[in-house]
Amino acid sequence: xxxxxxxxxxxxxxxxxxxxxxxxxxxxxxxxxxxxxxxxxxxxxxxxxxxxxxxxxxxxxxxxxxxxxxxxxxxxxxxxxxxxxxxxxxxxxxxxxxxxxxxxxxxxxx
Numbered sequence: 256x257x258x259x260x261x262x263x264x265x266x267x268x269x270x271x272x273x274x275x276x277x278x279x280x281x282x283x284x285x286x287x288x289x290x291x292x293x294x295x296x297x298x299x300x301x302x303x304x305x306x307x308x309x310x311x312x313x314x315x316x317x318x319x320x321x322x323x324x325x326x327x328x329x330x331x332x333x334x335x336x337x338x339x340x341x342x343x344x345x346x347x348x349x350x351x352x353x354x355x356x357x358x359x360x361x362x363x364x365x
Contacts, residue, residue, distance in 0.1 A: 256303075256306045256307050257305075257306040257307075257309055257343065257346055257347055257348040258306070258346060258347050258348065259302050259303070259305075259306050259347075259348050259350060260347050260348065260349050260350065261350045262349060262350065262351050262352075264351065264352060265339075265350045265351055265352055265353055268352055268353035268354060269295075269298060269353050272294060272337070272353070273291045273294065273295065276290045276291040276294060277291050293333075293334075294330075294334055297330050297331045297332075297333075297334045298330055298334070298337075298339070298353065300331055301328065301329075301330045301331050301339060302339065302348070302350060304331075305328055305339065305341060305348055306348045309326075309341075309343045309348055310326075311328060312326030312327055312328035312339075312341060313326060313327055313328070314326055315327055315340070324342055325340045325341065325342050325351060326340070326341055326342065326343075327339070327340050327341075328341070329356070330353075335356075336355055336356045337353060337354065337355055337356070338353075338354055338355075338356055339352070339353055340352040340353075340354065
């Protein structure tokens with residue numbers, strides 16, 4: 256199994272989504288915290304799966320030059336609208352971005 260390394264940008268993407276679940280969903284605090292925890296677990300489970308089977312992610316199309324050399328794989332259900340962009344370097348899986356599927360470019364700063 257590859258070692259999982261999370262870039263600062265990946266961590267910021269992750270933290271931003273957790274914060275959104277906790278502060279923007281208008282859910283009861285307990286439900287919001289449970290949703291955030293389920294998301295965190297799904298992301299971690301997906302990363303561990305990718306570390307075991309790194310070739311499963313789809314290579315990114317050349318038209319997205321900022322993703323050239325990366326692979327993309329959707330976070331496990333029910334959070335499949337999020338995609339992890341990663342690359343393998345030696346024995347390490349570099350988790351580079353965590354983006355919603357409708358965001359086409361990893362350089363998107365939203």
